[in-house]
Amino acid sequence: MTDQTPELQLRRGYLLAPGEGVIISSDLQLFVDRFTQFMDDTGLDLEDVVLSPLVAFPIPQAARGSDGKMLRWKGVNPAMFWHPLLWLPANIAYRVQLIEEPDGAPRVETNEEWLLRVTMQCVEAGLLDIEMGSWLDVLAFHGLDVNDERVQARIVLWCDGEEDAELDAIDLSPMFELFGPESDCAKNALLDHEKFQRAQWAQSADYLGRVCQDLAEDLAAGRDVNLTQETQRLGFLAAIGWLGGAVTDTGEPVDPQVQSLLHAANADEPAITLQEAIDFLMPLCAGVYQAHSEVLAQLAHEANELEAMVAAENRSAVTPDPGT
Template sequence: MSEIKRRTFLNGPGEQLLLTSDPMEYITRFDAFVDASGLPPEKVLATPLSAIPLPVASKGAFGMPERWASADPSFMWHPLMWLPPHLALRYRYRVIDEDHGGTVEDTDIESDAMWAIRVALELVHSGLYNPDDGTWLDVLAYHGLDADNPVDQARVEMWLAGGADITLDQIDLTSIVAVPEDQEWALRAAADLVEVLVPAQWSMIAAGIVETVESQLEANGRSEETLRALLNIMGQVAAQALHDVPADPDTGIDYVDLIGVLTEESQTRGSDPDYLMNTFLEAIAEVAADYLPSLQALSDQQTLALDA
């Protein structure tokens, strides 16, 4: 091992890895991560539950994550590119049918939400990410390499392409991340948190969307052109960030379907963008209000933890 070097990337001092309130930052960080990492967009998960996008690994030989063949060698300093197998890959669950003698009926895979929460918990617990100063461990520097050195970049590039390298072959963050006496602590914690964090995030990001739209309209006016452009952009953001919000139990309205209709209609000549924008804001504000109790409950839990 070599020097302990830390770097900043996207996150700032005092920023936790769970929950995102700024819908535009959620999108711009995804673009920034894709650009910096060199990974294709389909190999990166953006969820407002996580303050940073997460690379989605594929399982290779012997159950190990495959190398990031398309990655930018200069970005391989980032610990997200070196997550150990238990963290880079999803857990699979046996689904037990309690009504038929407890037989195994099927297997299910860890959801995006559960995985994102688990990754965030282990990154912070291990020190790979430090929320106090918003820095990440430079994995390459930790193993004696310099991500900014062209010679070391060439070594990394050849290794990513499948070559052997005595140093890179041995990089394994398991000893830093794992808790040997309780290897599934983060899985249990994520299972406990997901029921509160997911609806709290819906409320938080929905309120952020409304605030962003209203701020933009106040700054730029409500011309048809502005309304159509803003509804097109924010409609796409809302559809992505709120894609798993359930349909309204009272009306049966599916929010994502409604957002899609409004967004598409806003680009149709002859439509009323002012009416469509108002309908869009009402629907998003309803999501924020419906799940506000979860956000308040989360805030109360944090307050109690601080007072304890």
Template sequence: MDDNRRWKYLLEPGEGLLLSTPDPDTDDESGTPAIVKQAHRLAQWTAETGLAEADVISTPLVATPLPAYAGRIEAGQRRWDGLRPHVMWHPLMWMPQRLAEPYMIVEEDEERLETVDEWAIRVALEMTASGMYDPETGGWLDVMALHDIDIEAPGQVDRIEAWLQGAVDPELDAIDLDAYISSSDQPDWAVQVAAVIFADVIAGSWSITATDLIFIAEGMAEAGPTRTDIEEIIRMGSLWAGDAVIDLDLSLAQRLEQISDGLHTVGDDPQELREGPLAEVLDALTVVANAYAQALDNLDQMAATV
């Protein structure tokens, strides 16, 4: 059994876990906006894992959906309801408690739990640093193979299903990735790194989202936009980059709300929609895309020094 067997899943060779920035030379969906990829990956993840969307964290900060551990696994159960056994090779299904649960952060003598965004960044950092995920190949380590279990062998999926339902299995009970993932010298290193890069990851995601929405909106403009098209661009921009500041105390979400409030004054003529509200949306998104692009350069520079 190859204890270093990997499977390419959802991500492409050359793609890191932080943000969604595929290598254009290896990207199977080259030209597809990152926010569209995010939606596709979430749909594939839920369909293939059997997890409900409530049990999944999907954020533009991380290139893959993440299973939500905190408060989502019922007492006495080994994993989430509906989880399909054939995906139990994936390292994200075996996160040690230290990584699966939010970290208690001390700031100015006060304690608080990690936010979901901080946690997602920490998971991405630790999965990459430990080799559980390999950005060069886009491959995830096969946890079963690491423990000399061939999940493709006859009967193994049924065995895992029985274990998920509560059956005793000493080999599966003994699987623990903590020794492979955790650093004995500095167990909270990823918490510290996440704090350093957090602002740039957030800002970088805003820039990527705005750039993607510009691409989509320009396509709508060529085809002839509808009111529904513009409302959807506004919704996505507010959801994924709404906190981006575009002018003094004006956020992107606030500017998009202003545009949305004025939609009722515009007719349904595509040219009127293109030259009016859609142009205003594009202007706001362009400010965000340009203003926060430096964050992506900052992250690249930091990665080059590691």
């Protein structure tokens, strides 16, 4: 690593607000807007990223070359190479094999399991500071200024296959030494996945239900609404919000119904009206929420208890001892 340039800022705020949680998205439209910004900023293709509102941001998924080595991000905006998600080491970035039963066959992590694990590992390794809402600037950490056009030109050439000793030397593996695939962090992510996923489905159902109610009120009041656009938006938000295999309280899978809504809303001549889309979604929202809301409430209760405990500890730390 080169000597760090004093004027370089080692952390950057990006997409996240200070103190904002990164697990479970309460606002699906905000999640979609951030996803759109990330794609615009990076220039990544859709097949290059994995997304789910279970995690507040999309994560690029590195590909392997024919030699088994991780491919460089050719064509990605060089100005975004400060972001640590573009520098994840292979043992973090690649999916891992999971064996859930002693005699069970191995399987590969699902999208949601992978997103949750990588996010928790990034937090534990210090790449993402939730309290500050900031990310490590990897290039600044290695003494390089991503805003320097010469550095950006080097990144482009390096991604095209040219050698660059300084860029070749960037390796975040030491930061993950205690938080690799076999760490408690990674294991806890797998153990917690189901409850977080179910909580997200309930949160998405609540959000979609409120959006449907607002649109129904707009229609009833005769307010100006872009009917086609809002119908398509409802279908898209439902498809995003219930990724990962959401089911209703009767055990009915949601995805086939959401896909039929998307197809009808996005046909050359839409085959469903906005009111019909609202009427279609409201029972699904109720069924999904009924199935998973208890988990969401339990997580909220645990978060409140933890917040109260931390507040009590802080008060104790600043209260002088009367005996002193």
